[in-house]
Amino acid sequence: MQIYATLENNIYVEMAIATLEKNGIPKTSIYAVPLDNRKEDRKLFDGLHKSDGTSLIDIGIALATAFSVIGTSIGFELAWGPICWGLIFALIGFVLGVAIRLFTEKVFKKRKRLLKGKHPEVILIIDCEKSTTALVENILWEHFALGIAKVK
Structure with a gap:
């Protein structure tokens, strides 16, 4: 079973990974992917098919x-x-x-x-057995996960 979680890129990611390793999840089963922030500024003028909700007039x-x-x-x-x-x-x-x-x-x-400011986020992908799914979820929620998804 795979568990996907998004967390802000701060010390809690490292703490979550360390806690998962202490509870028997091997290091090879944990994969962290950092996301990049948007580099360009938002456009000031809206297009025909998208709007940011602010009106200039x-x-x-x-x-x-x-x-x-x-x-x-x-x-x-x-x-x-x-x-x-x-x-x-x-x-x-x-x-x-x-x-x-x-x-x-x-x-x-x-x-x-x-x-x-916007902080970049990290996606954690954890391969685990079905019996340890609840433990992994609790650890991630305790370390301030923004969202969690499970895939069988």
Whole structure:
């Protein structure tokens, strides 16, 4: 029987392997595979078939609405009239809102992601007898396994 487990790449992986060896699982039956982290940054603009859930135009739409109301009310006293000035102010508000959103996504969210950090994970593959499956599972859970799967 094979048991697959994912763990964060820290001292608990070594402790889990040592505990498994102490409980009779031979070293040749334990296989550890470290996973690589993503090297490239996420794309800022969404594609047609995938989205990250953040919108770049939400602040732009809100500011376009607010600025168009202000532009329309000012436009009653200006030469081009309320419609033209409302559209001009709406465009200015939209561009300003998108610029604010781009700035926050590029600067503040990037800093937050860098501070948070992502730790690489390790996949442990353990060959064991069916009678020791419960023991191996308990050892892995005690050493903070993220997930466990069994294959017969």
